[in-house]
Amino acid sequence: MRRRAERDFSKTSTSLTAEKEPFIPGDTIAAISTPAGEGAIALVRVSGANSIDVADKIFRGKEKPSQFASHVQHFGEIFDGADRLIDQGMLSVHRAPASYTGEDLVEISCHGGTLVSAHVLEACLRTGARAARPGEFTERAFLNGKMDLTQAEAVIDLIRAKTDLALRSATEQLEGRLGARIRKIRDDLVSMIAHVNASIDFPEEGIAPDEGEKFLARLDSVCEEIADLLATADQGRILREGVRVVIYGATNAGKSSLLNRLLGYERVIVSETHGTTRDTIEEMVNLRGVPIRLLDTAGLRPSTSAIEREGIARTEKSLETADLRLHIADRNAPRPSHFEERASNGSEIVLLNKSDLPEHVDWKNFEALRISCTTGEGLPQLENEILTRMTKQNLRPESTIAINTRHRDCLRRALESCNHARTAMRDGLTAEYLAVDLDEALRAVGEVIGAIGVEQILDSVFGQFCIGK
Numbered sequence: 310m311r312r313r314a315e316r317d318f319s320k321t322s323t324s325l326t327a328e329k330e331p332f333i334p335g336d337t338i339a340a341i342s343t344p345a346g347e348g349a350i351a352l353v354r355v356s357g358a359n360s361i362d363v364a365d366k367i368f369r370g371k372e373k374p375s376q377f378a379s380h381v382q383h384f385g386e387i388f389d390g391a392d393r394l395i396d397q398g399m400l401s402v403h404r405a406p407a408s409y410t411g412e413d414l415v416e417i418s419c420h421g422g423t424l425v426s427a428h429v430l431e432a433c434l435r436t437g438a439r440a441a442r443p444g445e446f447t448e449r450a451f452l453n454g455k456m457d458l459t460q461a462e463a464v465i466d467l468i469r470a471k472t473d474l475a476l477r478s479a480t481e482q483l484e485g486r487l488g489a490r491i492r493k494i495r496d497d498l499v500s501m502i503a504h505v506n507a508s509i510d511f512p513e514e515g516i517a518p519d520e521g522e523k524f525l526a527r528l529d530s531v532c533e534e535i536a537d538l539l540a541t542a543d544q545g546r547i548l549r550e551g552v553r554v555v556i557y558g559a560t561n562a563g564k565s566s567l568l569n570r571l572l573g574y575e576r577v578i579v580s581e582t583h584g585t586t587r588d589t590i591e592e593m594v595n596l597r598g599v600p601i602r603l604l605d606t607a608g609l610r611p612s613t614s615a616i617e618r619e620g621i622a623r624t625e626k627s628l629e630t631a632d633l634r635l636h637i638a639d640r641n642a643p644r645p646s647h648f649e650e651r652a653s654n655g656s657e658i659v660l661l662n663k664s665d666l667p668e669h670v671d672w673k674n675f676e677a678l679r680i681s682c683t684t685g686e687g688l689p690q691l692e693n694e695i696l697t698r699m700t701k702q703n704l705r706p707e708s709t710i711a712i713n714t715r716h717r718d719c720l721r722r723a724l725e726s727c728n729h730a731r732t733a734m735r736d737g738l739t740a741e742y743l744a745v746d747l748d749e750a751l752r753a754v755g756e757v758i759g760a761i762g763v764e765q766i767l768d769s770v771f772g773q774f775c776i777g778k
């Protein structure tokens with residue numbers, strides 16, 4: 310009886326079948342896949358039903374591309390579609406479905422001049438392809454079931470990764486680790502929905518009451534799984550965008566000197582004049598694999614200059630969004646008045662700079678990390694401290710699963726619906742209420758991997774890609 314109910318359910322539910330709908334092949338697209346500019350080689354990609362036909366029209370070698378074995382490169386000459394020679398190059402045919410896009414795909418390697426690759430692309434466009442939109446190759450890979458949406462997004466992360474940790478996380482997402490966890494949650498929800506529907510369709514079986522507690526336990530475990538993934542959002546933001554570390558303190562404390570030191574070159578002007586830095590300056594630093602967005606700020610002091618006051622307002626603003634603050638003071642100078650107000654806490658490290666100079670009596674027995682931007686003393690300890698704080702607060706380097714903002718929005722909705730379902734059960738509402746909540750949760754979870762609501766999310770995901778990817 311139960312099996313029948315599940316079958317009935319899957320027949321009526323659009324959410325379960327959307328994933329398996331066959332993809333209708335679109336037109337043939339072409340793009341230069343390598344970055345613009347001069348290089349040794351440029352790659353032009355063509356994908357779609359006519360791609361091999363396009364190759365036949367522009368490529369002349371020992372054999373026609375339509376006779377090539379799949380995935381083998383052949384040398385030949387590339388023509389403009391008529392008789393004008395453009396370049397010599399290599400061409401390979403990747404037959405569907407064993408290609409990146411899942412369609413017939415042609416890759417043409419030509420010489421890397423801007424004009425040469427543009428002419429090759431033009432030849433493809435003249436002989437039956439159209440220009441690809443950004444991310445359209447990967448979009449087709451997704452639509453053809455080559456990858457789920459989290460994997461497609463991992464392609465962008467992989468391209469943009471600036472540190473080893475970010476790269477590892479993107480690679481694992483590309484391998485489908487996040488997708489697998491999402492699918493597990495989805496499967497659990499599907500079987501729970503089937504169960505609830507069975508209790509609606511066959512009330513005489515008394516399914517729901519019998520297994521109420523067990524059902525609640527399953528629901529709890531789904532909620533836990535979702536919450537676990539949601540907890541990786543911070544890590545995802547950091548790997549993609551970097552930890553925001555703001556250096557602040559009184560004028561002349563050595564803030565700009567510290568930024569230069571951590572960067573490894575003289576990025577900002579350093580001077581003994583108080584109030585040298587007027588604006589916030591941001592630079593990316595790779596701190597042992599963790600990307601750090603380091604901000605130098607205008608020094609804090611009472612000022613009559615409107616420009617300086619604006620600079621100080623910017624300092625205050627950047628402190629509001631900091632993941633970590635480095636409060637720095639000159640230990641050779643008296644303790645600034647603002648130092649007492651800002652008690653140090655988990656998201657702040659207090660630094661006494663200029664440890665090569667004598668210490669002012671105000672700092673006697675003051676607890677802080679002593680550094681010198683001149684000699685480099687204490688800087689390795691500072692790096693350790695930054696990483697320790699980040700690991701405690703936002704990073705779990707042992708787990709490279711890291712969801713992005715889109716995943717977080719979907720999962721938050723899913724968790725909310727699951728919590729509604731839980732309340733519905735506890736309040737003894739009818740199974741119909743429960744079914745609605747669970748179905749909403751299923752939809753939201755499905756959106757993460759692109760199982761449903763595909764059209765709305767595609768544009769936002771693939772629009773971020775470069776053309777030719």
Ligand SMILES: Nc1nc2c(ncn2[C@@H]2O[C@H](COP(=O)(O)OP(=O)(O)OP(=O)(O)O)[C@@H](O)[C@H]2O)c(=O)[nH]1
Nearest residue numbers: 561562563564565566580584585586608663682683
């Ligand atoms: N002896 C010594 N001098 C330092 C050290 N760090 C910085 N200085 C000097 O302190 C002065 C101020 O340094 P900056 O880095 O410009 O200080 P800042 O906090 O950015 O100052 P503002 O931009 O004016 O707020 C410069 O003359 C630096 O050479 C240090 O560790 N030891």
Ligand SMILES: [Mg+2]
Nearest residue numbers: 564565585586
């Ligand atoms: Mg400065």
